[in-house]
Ligand SMILES: NC(=O)C1=CN([C@@H]2O[C@H](COP(=O)(O)OP(=O)(O)OC[C@H]3O[C@@H](n4cnc5c(N)ncnc54)[C@H](O)[C@@H]3O)[C@@H](O)[C@H]2O)C=CC1
């Protein structure tokens with residue numbers, strides 16, 4: 001990754017699922033594992049990260065953060081305040097770029113918990129990052145330099161697509177769309193599988209066909225370049241089977257149902273942020 005090659009020290013605080021997927025992406029893209037340090041209290045996870053990627057592992061956040069130009073916070077929102085407070089001396093001494101991937105934790109909270117002025121990128125990735133097909137929204141505060149923006153983009157981009165969001169308030173919408181979004185598509189595949197079984201198809205065949213249809217539709221959305229509505233129209237022969245299904249979706253208010261679900265998820269993100277006030 002020439003322009004995107006990272007040659008600065010990165011500390012991951014939290015070595016769970018999301019951290020693992022981001023670390024895997026960086027190492028696959030050629031980043032030297034010796035530049036990556038991970039703090040993870042769970043010894044089994046620590047050993048697995050060391051064995052699988054050759055990264056440095058520590059039990060404590062402060063040990064991993066020592067000398068890091070980028071500190072990526074990959075812990076659950078509930079422990080974020082304690083973790084930031086423990087990192088305060090390192091953050092104040094080293095002035096690193098701080099990247100948080102925690103749902104619902106705001107930039108001003110992170111600044112406050114880390115002891116004041118600090119460059120922060122708030123990000124919302126999603127679980128397809130585990131297979132290199134993630135989608136992340138990124139939002140930076142004013143202290144983040146152009147170089148640091150590039151670093152954040154490289155780290156999140158190593159696991160898929162990274163999109164900058166200007167207004168932090170919109171990060172709750174990103175969470176509701178792409179953060180939670182994989183679950184919506186999984187639900188649709190579940191429902192399609194069950195529906196096909198109800199119509200007489202064996203379950204194995206129903207799951208295989210529903211899964212591959214989701215993959216095929218996703219790849220066409222990315223690779224064809226046409227708008228989703230155009231791709232949909234191309235499948236829909238007048239008076240045919242697709243039209244019958246789409247008419248039924250419309251009669252059930254599918255678009256309104258989706259709009260209500262995304263509104264509920266956005267609102268929940270706001271509530272979670274309010275709960276973690278401090
Ligand atoms: N799972 C998802 O779909 C998404 C999750 N996120 C966010 O990513 C963050 C991490 O989520 P996951 O990786 O799914 O969770 P996870 O539970 O797999 O990983 C969190 C890790 O943090 C470790 N940890 C706990 N206390 C610690 C401390 N004091 N210092 C260092 N490490 C500590 C835990 O042992 C655990 O391994 C969360 O804030 C979540 O909101 C963001 C986007 C999507």
Ligand SMILES: O=C(O)[C@@H]1CCC=N1
Nearest residue numbers: 103175178179180181
């Ligand atoms: O459901 C949640 O709250 C988290 C945020 C995005 C995906 N999982």
